[in-house]
Amino acid sequence: MTDDRSSLSALAGQRVEYGSRGGAAAGTDPFALFTQWFREAQDEIGEANAMLLATAAADGPDARIVLLKGFAPAGFTFFTNYGSAKGRQIAADPRVALVFPWHGMHRQVRVQGIAERTSAAESDAYFAQRPRGAQIGARASRQSQPVASREAMQEAYDRVAAEFADTAVPRPAEWGGYRVAVHRIEFWQGQANRFHDRFAYTAVQGPAALDEAGDWTLTRLDP
Template sequence: MSDPVDRLPQTRKSYESPTFDHPEVSPLALFRQWYDEAAGHVREPNAMTVSTLDEWGPSSRIVLLKGIDETGFMFFTDYDSAKGRQLRADPRVAVNFPWQDMERQVRIRGLAEEVAPEESDAYFAVRPRGSQIAASVSKQSQPVSGREQMQTEYDAAVAEFADTDVPRPGHWGGFRVRVFEIEFWQGQKNRFHDRWVFRRADGSHEPADLSQASAWSCVRLYP
């Protein structure tokens, strides 16, 4: 018996989804439809890979989508984390929803901007208290001496906020990914997949309103 890693060249899954024809709706409407379908089949369909840039190149990690509207895709994080600093220095960003259980992925390119403080306050307020406390003490992406140190700081914050709401720390908040390109990918037989990409109808790379079908042109790509 070989290990799964040794069998990688033979590891193959056939994709056989229904054909995916030219979408006649706005990118927002199509994303909402696909998200609804993913919600029934994919564990944590709101988990998305976010890729950022610094002087050494790209890096990516998973975060959770917390809202979407015509202006873009919202997630929350530590502004002083690696990704937070990278996005503040260079807002260019890529996002990927890997919905393999649906034989689908959605790929996004855009620019990230911080959400208004009131939006961050509103979401922070509905997080579980333990998560609020963790966000308060975590210096995300900084080295820490050990789990003990983390627990000591957590316990201190529990005591500090024993009689009050946990205030949103200034270093924690949301980003909105504003979109200039979004691709919908559906697996097909023989690796002859369907790909439809929405790009700006005027050829620009400025983010646009995702609900305005006329702002976008939709093109099929070879798989």
């Protein structure tokens, strides 16, 4: 207990001063701002494309990290198993949130939007460029289902590897992409004295292309 308490008080006293990057500038086009921040994050931190994906589950909100595999004015794309917990949750309620936790750069981007499956052709194209081992793993895993042991997982992997020993590994039907069409995106830049910059873009009429200036209302928020 004593140890817990002293480490907790040390935690309470830990402070990173923000503001060294200066103020954030927001234009009318959230896609341009995201593109600039994403490029800077790729230069400065590892796996800048790792983002939190929050879903609405029947028993409350759920969240996990997934990798951003593409972004365009139409939205943000990631790939997963449609039968996973997140896949089932999205099927029941496609409203999701994304968070890019670039706190090493004193930055955060938050997104609210609607997840839609990518086309089969798009999922095929991405699956085909994955390393063969990851393709086998995707076929061998019933993501988020209970599995008896590591050995049972390995047997499933070996079975798939043997089945497609001489051919390309086809994309399983239950594996594919989602694109999150955005209706709100917020950029947060840490500043001195915890007096941060926050810029929220809200789509005027439902999710819109991120580069359509007139479709977005820009609001500065108190920190």
